[in-house]
Amino acid sequence: MLSFRTLFVALSLAVTFPTLASAADPEKDFVTRVNRAIEKGKKFLIEREGGKGNWEGLLLETIGDQVGGQTALATLALLTSGVPAEDKVVQRGLDYLRKLEPRKTYVVALSTMAFAEAKQKSKDLDRIQKNTEWLLANSIRDKGKLIGWSYPSHIVPDASNTQYALLGLYAAKQAGVKIDDKHWEEIRDLYIRIQKPAGHWVYNYSGAAGGLDGPSFSMTTxxxxxxxxxxxxxNDSQQQLNEITGVAANCGVYTANEPLAKGMKWISDRFSFDTAPGLKSVYYNVYGLERLGRISGQRFIGKYDWYREGCDYLTRVQNDNGSWVGEGGAADRFPTISTSFALMFLAKGKTPILLTKLAFDTLGDPDNVIGWNRKQSDVRNLTEFASRELFNGTNLAWQVYDGRKIELSGEKLQTEVESLLACPVVYFNGHTRPNLTGAQRDLLKKYVDEGGFVLAEACCGSEEYTREFRALMRELFPESKLEPMKPEHAIWRSFFSVSPADIAGVECMERGCKTVVVLCTKPLAGYWEENRFMVSKGTPAKNQGQRAYQFAGNVIAYATGMQPPEQRGTKVAIAADPKKDLSPPRSALKPAQLVVQSETPPAPAAMRNLMAHVKTSTGVDTVLAAQLVRPNDPELDKYKFIYLHGRKEFDLSLSEVTNLAACLDTGGLLFADAACGKPGFDKSFRELVPKLFEGRKLEPIPVDDELYSAKINGVAITSVQRREKSDGTGTDGGYKDLPPLLEGVKIDGRWVVIYSKYDIGCALERHKSTECLGHTPESALKLATAAVLYSLKR
Known part of the structure; x- marks a missing residue:
């Protein structure tokens, strides 16, 4: 006798599967436009070299006596843009520069930057040392006091030569050359001394004749x-850190605080790429603004998103042959120079953002202290540390996000959250109450709800900050709470082995599948402020500073799943608020999520994110919010796609088993997975299946099954990224390219159960913890979408 299901399938009409929506228009996609512009610019510079081994020309090199300048700049631009140092064009450029004796400040500085970027120390470290000594020896002094740099044989310093000398010196330091602190202190004091009262700087600051002494935007940058x-x-910090307690006697006090604030305000009030005051070269200015944004970490200069607006400008004015040429100052008319500057803006600026430091108003801090930025190097040092230790030297950046500078409401709030989610960790600390605006609170809450992670630290162990941060979390997430981090928490062992006894006062907050907030109530940022405490894996920590770095590395490893973030400018699409999904079509797919007695669903946003993806990528009408139902709900048979996800062991009553089985026998599909591969849930689910289907067990779904086919998915699913071990090591986070591994129950030629013992649901919430056994978010979407589309099959 035919079962009801056999009859149902036999009588059903064939379904036409929706095709995946086409990719976004490349001309409108920001990241695509940026990468395309970079490739075109690289191609132009490579073709312009033409096998000569250099980029020299008659005017600048012979008449201007800047031999090597264009070659150094072009070589640096290609290296910055991702052309490997071993590339034959780059090697020819480096070899040309290696033959030059140091003569001119610009050329020596740019050559040093190129050698440092190439990272061929066996060939170039001695040369970098020699260039460093030349730059220091050729500084201009007045009665022993540093007054800057100029063209050799000139006695009048200027702000441009001085800037490039400084860039060369810092590149040398990064390459491993030791430069005494007295030189950096002299440079800092020089810049403070020559700043004008209004906050700007000028090109000719010495008072010598010759003009160029008016306000200059590029020189202020x-x-x-x-x-x-x-x-x-x-090398030495101004904070006067007590290495035993982690408390700084001079916390937040920096000599340059006021000059920096005045200079940044002057720039913010006049921000422009091509029409700023005193501008002589657009592309020189473009590169300067990239450097300012990157080094300061500021996402916004004033109200301007400097990188996005700069990219929009550069991609708009790039020539068809890949070059950039301006009509302004003389330098803009040399395509090698202007193209190199433009390339460095695009390529350096696109570095992925690992950590975001949140700026906010504070109450009660001294006038000479920036309350949210009492440690000016903590995030920069942590980013450098994580890049080196966790991500094998992958270039990573950090940023300051100051939501006070922009409007955060409606669609703009959603857009900003999508941008911020490309950065896996938001960090903030302080001594006093973090006085976030309502919009900033909305942003932070949405960021966490959509998969972001927050690291907070009570600077110098401030009890007020700890108290107020706890209150903020209670306000934003009343259903969750901060609790002491348990000794068995994965963070203690996610990369380094750190003992809870060594890092006291750590609290964490769980939401759904994962920890989303970590609060350090004892002082750690003072150690992060100083790079001398950085420690390598395999080297036992000898002091509290090294343990502080190890703990921070573990937090970052946990939050990222050991996967580096995407390039700057990437947006993580998030689903609209399901509350706004008020009138879906009557035919829209309505998902259900089963609730079992042992736990609430660990991934409450998984179905919302999945249904939003299905809707946008296939055109299938869906209801975004999954209905939470019990297995014995009498209306369960209304739902054709039913989801079950959990961590713990569970058991269904006889009535629940009977009702669920009847639903699956009349056209429903049960899609299930074990949260983070938890064995308790896996065991219980395998025990449930025979109860549903008279002794039947799960069977592997073959890799050539229709479920994975191009017919259903548009493109056949032949491999996914999955982590099957919890070590999470390597830049791939332990994820491997593997064939899909789903199991199921097939009745009358159709899968009625599709199951993964490796996580899918937490990944749909963008959970990447190294302890989680399962799929990447992208692979989870791929498999879950296949299950949804398969459920439409009749």
Missing amino acids: AGVCGLLIAGMGL
Whole structure:
């Protein structure tokens, strides 16, 4: 006798599967446009070299006596843009520069930057050392006091030569050359001394005849960068850290605080790529703004998203042959120079953002202290540390996100959250109450709800900050709470082995599948402020500073799943608020999520994110919010796609088993997975299946099954990225390219159960913890979408 299901399938009409929506228009996709512009610019520079081994020309090199300048700049631009140092064109450029004796400030500085970027120390470290000594020896002094750099044989310093000398020196320091702190202190004091009362700097600051002594936007950019780089060059911090307690006697007090603030305000009030005051070269200015944004970490300069607006400008004015040429100052008319500057803006600026430091108002901090930025190097140092130790040297950046500078409401709030989600960790600390605006609170809550992670630290162990941060979390997430981190938590062992006894006062907050907030109530940022405490894996920590770095590395490893973030400018699409999904078509697919007695669903946003993806990528009408139902709900048979996800062991009553089985026998599909591959849920689900289907067990779904086919998915699913071991090591986070591994129950030629013992649901919430056994978010979407589309099959 035919079962009801056999009859149902036999009588059903064939379904025409929706095709996946076409990719976004490349001309409108920001990341695609940026990468295409970079490739075109690289091609132009490579073709312009033409096998000569250099980019020299008659006017600049012979008449201007800057032999090697264009070659150094073009070589640096290609290296910055991702052309490997071993590339034959780059090697020819480097070999040309290696033959030059140091003569001119610009050329020596740019050559040093190129050698440092190439990272061929066996060939170039001695040369970098020699260039460093030349730059220091050729500084201009007045009665022993540093007054800057100029063209050799000139006695009048200028802000441009001084800027490039500083860039060369800092590149040398990064390459391993030791430069005494007295030089960085002299440079810092010079920039403070020559800043004008209004906050700007000028090109000709010495008072010598010759003009060029009016306010200059590009020289003000150079001045602010000079103050920042001088501070970064110092080996000793100004904070006066107690290495035992982690408390700083001079916390938040920096010599350059006021000059920096004045300079940044002057720039913010006049921000422009091509029409700023005193501008002589657009592309020189473009590169300067990239440097300012990157070194300061500021996402916004004033109200301007400097990288996005700069990319929009550069991709708009790029020539068809890949070059950039301007009509402004003389340098803009040389395509090698202007193209190199433009390329470095695009390529350096696109570096993925690992950590975001949140700026906010504070109450009760001294006037000379920036409350949200009492440690000016903590995030930069943590990013450098994570890049080196966790991600095998992958270039990573950090940013300051100051939501006070922009409007955060409606669609703009959603857009900003999508941008912020490309950065896996938001960090903030302080001594006093973090006084976030309502919009900032909305942004932070949405960021966490959509998969973001927050690391907070009570600077110098501030009890007020700890108290107020706890209150903020209670307000934003009343259904969750901060609790002491348990000794068995994965963070203690996610990369380094750190003992809970060594890092006291750590609290964490769980939401759904994962920990989303970590609060350090004891002082750690003072150690992060100083790079001397950085430690390598395999080297036992000898002091509290090294343990502080190890703990931070573990937090980052947990939050990222050991996967580096995507390039800057990437947006993580998030689903609309299901509350706004008020009138879906009557034919829309309505998902259900089963609730079992042992636990609430660990991934409450998984179905919302999946249904939003299905809707946008296939055109299938879906209801975004999954209905939470019990297995014995009398209306369960209304749902044709039913989802079950959990961590713990569970058991269904006889009535629940009977009702669920009847639903699956009349056209429903049960899609299930074990949250983070938890064995308790896996065991219980395998025990449930025979109860549903008279002794039947799960069987592997063959890789050539229709479920994975191009007919259903548009493109056949032949491999996915899955983590099957919890070590999470390597830049791939332990994820491997593997064939899909789903199991199921097939009745009358159709899968009625599709199951993964490896996580899918938590990944749909963008959970990437190294302890989670399962799929990447992209692979989870791929498999879950296949299950949804398969459920439409009749």
